[in-house]
Amino acid sequence: MNDVASRHRLRSVATTLAVALTLTLAAAAGCDNRRDPPLPSVLDKLRESHVDGQAKIRIGVATTEPLMGELRNGVHVGFDVEIARYIASYLGFAGDQRIEWVSLATEDRIPALQGGVVDLVVSSFSMTEDREKLVSFAGPYFVTTQEVMVPARLKDRIRTIEDLRRPEYRICTSGGSTTEAELAKHDVKAYVVKEVGDCVKGIRAGRYDAVSSDETILAGFLSQYPKDFEIVDMPFGTSELLGIGVPIGDPALRDLVAFALQKSYLQGRNGISSPWLTAYNRTLGPWLKADKSQPQPLDVPKLVDFDDKAPTR
Amino acid sequence: MSAAVTEEARPAGPVPAVRDPAERKARASQSFWTAVVGVPAIFSVLRLGVEAGGELQTTLLLVANVGTVNLLAGFLTTAARLLSTGLVATFALGAVLRVSVDRMPPTVRRPLFARWVDVTPAWFAVASFLLALVTWQLLYLPLLVPAFVAAFQLTPARLHEQRVPRVLLLVGLLGGYAWLLAPTLADAVDQREWLALLLLSAPPLLALAITGPLPGAVVRPLASVTEAAVLATLVWAALPVISTPVLPLTVTTVESAPGVTEDIRGHVVTTDDVSMVLLQERGGVRYVPTGQVRAQVLCPSEEELPRHRLRIHDFHVEDSLLEGLGRRVRPVHRIDAACRAVR
Numbered sequence: 158m159n160d161v162a163s164r165h166r167l168r169s170v171a172t173t174l175a176v177a178l179t180l181t182l183a184a185a186a187g188c189d190n191r192r193d194p195p196l197p198s199v200l201d202k203l204r205e206s207h208v209d210g211q212a213k214i215r216i217g218v219a220t221t222e223p224l225m226g227e228l229r230n231g232v233h234v235g236f237d238v239e240i241a242r243y244i245a246s247y248l249g250f251a252g253d254q255r256i257e258w259v260s261l262a263t264e265d266r267i268p269a270l271q272g273g274v275v276d277l278v279v280s281s282f283s284m285t286e287d288r289e290k291l292v293s294f295a296g297p298y299f300v301t302t303q304e305v306m307v308p309a310r311l312k313d314r315i316r317t318i319e320d321l322r323r324p325e326y327r328i329c330t331s332g333g334s335t336t337e338a339e340l341a342k343h344d345v346k347a348y349v350v351k352e353v354g355d356c357v358k359g360i361r362a363g364r365y366d367a368v369s370s371d372e373t374i375l376a377g378f379l380s381q382y383p384k385d386f387e388i389v390d391m392p393f394g395t396s397e398l399l400g401i402g403v404p405i406g407d408p409a410l411r412d413l414v415a416f417a418l419q420k421s422y423l424q425g426r427n428g429i430s431s432p433w434l435t436a437y438n439r440t441l442g443p444w445l446k447a448d449k450s451q452p453q454p455l456d457v458p459k460l461v462d463f464d465d466k467a468p469t470r
Numbered sequence: 471m472s473a474a475v476t477e478e479a480r481p482a483g484p485v486p487a488v489r490d491p492a493e494r495k496a497r498a499s500q501s502f503w504t505a506v507v508g509v510p511a512i513f514s515v516l517r518l519g520v521e522a523g524g525e526l527q528t529t530l531l532l533v534a535n536v537g538t539v540n541l542l543a544g545f546l547t548t549a550a551r552l553l554s555t556g557l558v559a560t561f562a563l564g565a566v567l568r569v570s571v572d573r574m575p576p577t578v579r580r581p582l583f584a585r586w587v588d589v590t591p592a593w594f595a596v597a598s599f600l601l602a603l604v605t606w607q608l609l610y611l612p613l614l615v616p617a618f619v620a621a622f623q624l625t626p627a628r629l630h631e632q633r634v635p636r637v638l639l640l641v642g643l644l645g646g647y648a649w650l651l652a653p654t655l656a657d658a659v660d661q662r663e664w665l666a667l668l669l670l671s672a673p674p675l676l677a678l679a680i681t682g683p684l685p686g687a688v689v690r691p692l693a694s695v696t697e698a699a700v701l702a703t704l705v706w707a708a709l710p711v712i713s714t715p716v717l718p719l720t721v722t723t724v725e726s727a728p729g730v731t732e733d734i735r736g737h738v739v740t741t742d743d744v745s746m747v748l749l750q751e752r753g754g755v756r757y758v759p760t761g762q763v764r765a766q767v768l769c770p771s772e773e774e775l776p777r778h779r780l781r782i783h784d785f786h787v788e789d790s791l792l793e794g795l796g797r798r799v800r801p802v803h804r805i806d807a808a809c810r811a812v813r
Contacts, residue, residue, distance in 0.1 A: 166685075173688050175679035176566060179616045180696070182672060183559070186610045187703060189665055191710070194777045203810060249810030254731075429802075463770040464803035465779070466786040466793075 199416065199462045203248065205409035208276050213257045214250040216241045217275035217402075220260040221354040223377035224440050225281050233258050236373070239436030240298055241279035244401065247417035262351055263331045267291050270404050277414065278402035281371055283335045293407070295414035296400030297452045298433065299373065303339055303393040306375040307367045308360050312387040315367055321345045321391075329356035329365040336370050339393055345369075353378070361385070371397060376444040388446075398452070418454040425451050427469070499589040514545045517712045521737075523753045531747070531755060535740045536716060548714045550605045551790070556704050557598035560586060562617040563696050569623055570683040581693035583700075595621060608794070609666060609778065609787040612673035619677040626678060640678070647674050654782045666780055666787065715771070721808040722748060723765040724758050731764060733808055738766075769809035 203209050218238055219226035226235040233253075245256050259275045266282055269275045270292045281301075284294040305328075307315045315321065321328055321343075328347040330336045340347045348365060350356055356368035357378045368375070372388065379386050401418075403411040418433075425431035433451040442448070518536065522528035536544075546553075564587030571580050580588075587595075599621070602614055618624070630636040648655075651670055658667040684692065717737035725731045736750040745757040780787045785794040797803075 168682055169685045171679040172566075172682045173684050175616070175676045176620070176684065176692070179613070179620075179673070179676050179680060180699075182669060182676075183613055184699075184703075185665055186613065186669055187707065189669075189777070190607075190610075192777070194775050196779070198772075198775050200772065200775075200810065246807040247810075249807050251807030251811075255811070459779070461776050461779070463774055463805050465776045466789055466797065467803040468784050468797050468801045469781075 194461055196459055196461045199413065199460050202409045202413050202416075202458075202460060206248075206413060207404075207407050208248060208250075208410060211276075213255055214245050214248060214277065215257045215259055215275045216245065217259045217261040217266060217269050217278040217280055219263075219280045221352050222281065222374050223381050224444060225373055225377055226279075227377070228260065234440075235377075236299075236436050236440040237279045237281060239440065240401070240433070241277065243421065243432040243436065244277065244279070244414055244417050247420070248413060263334050263353075264351070266402060270402050273404070276404070276410070280402075281374060281399055282402045283371075283397040284400040285335060288402075291405065293403045293405050293411040294400035295403055295411050296418060296454055297398035298401065298418055298454070299399040300396050300449070300452050301371045301373050301399060302396050303336055303369060303391075304372040304375050305367050305369045305389045305391050306357075306379065306386050307389055309385055309387060311366055312389070316389060318343050318345065318391055318393070321367065321369075326366040327364070329359055329368045330370060331356070334370065335397055339395065340369055343393070357382075357386075371399075372445065373399075373441060376441060380444045412458040412460070415454050415457045416460050418451075419457040422451050422453055494585075495589055498585045502586050502589060513549065513708065513712060514541045517545070517714070517716060520713050521716050522749070528749065528755055531739060532716075532749075535747070541716065544716045549711045550601060551607075552704070552707050552711050554598055554602035554605055555707070556700065557595075558602045558614065558617050558621070559700050559703075561590070561595045561598060562620040563700070565621045565623055566680075566684065567689060567693050569681075570686075570689045573683050574686055574689065581689075582697055583693070604792045605790045607788050607790055608782055608785055609669055609780070611791075612670055615673050616677040616680045620680045623681050625681040644674060651782060654780055654787070657780050661779060663778060663780060666778060710773070714773070717749065719751065719769045719771050721767050721769055721806070722746070722758065722763060723808070724762050725764045726762055733811065734758070735769070765808075767806040767808050769806065 208214055218233060218235075218241060220228040220233070222235065222237075224235055226233065226237040228234075238258075242253075242256070245251070250256055259269065261269050261275070261278065261280055263280075266278045266280055267288065270278055278292075282288075282294070284297060288294070305315065305321065311326075315326060320326065321340075322345055328340065328345055329350060330340060330347045331353045332349045332351060337347065337349055347369065348356075348359075350359070353368060353370045353374050356365055356370075359365040360368060361382075368378075375388050379388060401414050403414060421431040421433045425434050431451065437449065437451075518532045518541070519529050522532050560583055564581075564583035564585075567581045568584040568587050571584055599614065599618055602617075603611070606614065626636060626640060629639045655667060655670060658664075658670065715737055717739065720736065720738055722734045722736070722738070723731055724734060734748055734750060734756060735752075736748040736756070739747040739749050739755070741747070741760065744760060746760055746763055748756045748758060750756055776786065776788050778787050785791075786797075789797065
């Protein structure tokens, strides 16, 4: 009898505890439902960034690099330009009426970002340690290697880096580029001009014999003169990561750009057509020897956005 | 005293003869149904005033243009969760109190929730739980298990009369639950989401012990405290529901002069041949000539931002079952650039 009574009491205590705990848990759930999101959202970052409230976003692009950044009949076209359009639209600047294109020469990219002339630079900008001291990078959005393009008449004579060192060949490259440093490292003396386009013009005029630059830029000129030139695969070794340049004082903007690239990367990985893939297929895709896919962006922040609840599979 | 005896003894048992029991029952039933029908109706009208920004003329504009059916449908869409929470809490607490009072001397006044449970048909309670099942966020859905068990007083003994098969069945059920949630629980640990971890794992265990009567000393304070708490919670939770918009949020691009465009963020009240009436998000009504409207996009509101980054088998924990299924039908969610640009 006593045993039954004590079991009964135990049971009552257990019920009381269970009811009390369930009520506490329900109350905690109610409070949790009302608190602010713990993670920063895309909108929070946008408010922090300096582009918030601007009527237009200023993007620095190249205008003389076919396939990457080119001004054709008054319209900016190319892979970099398409990527820039995607980023701008992600930041709330959709359509060319909300974008102010600023054409930048290779060597002007860093000063333009430092001087506040542009908000972003999407112009075959290699992410290097030295540059990261001066500007911030989001990316990479493309991995490229250094190549050499020679006129068709020299395609059998210039095949190796050794050939480039021979004094009878005049090698040309653009100033302020990573190629310039890479050539110097391999003891190749090069004529440094303002734009890669000048080198191509120079070769066609007979002033130079070869041009060295990123394979993307060279593929662009090859697409313009497919019969006159050939790209020679040379083992320069280092691959280059192209990133989007952001002013160093605006980490929020860098985070947003990296997040936008990551969004496209995830879409592509899930087999959905991504903005990156569309841009690639419309521009570089047909002209590169090997098919490429979007590289995974580095240092992507964790942000919440409205589409987070969408299925991932 | 067994539970079965209590069940049968209750309706015939001597209720304090203050008034006729039938009359009391009728009154309780009346108050319950008045609350169920009246509260949504009053809310719907109240929130129009809030939506209008407290302006009389704007409220009248909304009243003139938002139909009763739209209003009720809009209310149900946004308030179904709150409504079902209120009902589920009432039924679960009412059933716990009822089974507890039944053991006490008949002179004790039955708590309000217990009386409500007396008069509510079982199908209505089941319907409330079904509504909760499809509208509650997945994160809070496990709480429905103890609530359901309490509301219908389903003791583990109901599973099987013998101890061994009963324990095996319970272990099987809990094991299945753990298997279903294991990846999410691991993610919750990784993300240090302790509350989410507790909300997902504890309720089924609590359900094991939640049935049965409470000690007499606890019943009376619990009854008054929970009645006040449920009421306070409903009022507190009702505030965001009242301020949830009735009309969808859009960004409308207007070209007032050639080449001059303006983006207006707000809710479209009505459109006719002459003008589009926009209730701006920050306040104020704009009549935009219909011919000047160049584009319009639908935008999410900031309250829709998720708070957690947990998923249960690819269903986001902050989605209800209905929303999760809906996302499977239309998996791509596109946020228009205009929504970010105009605030």
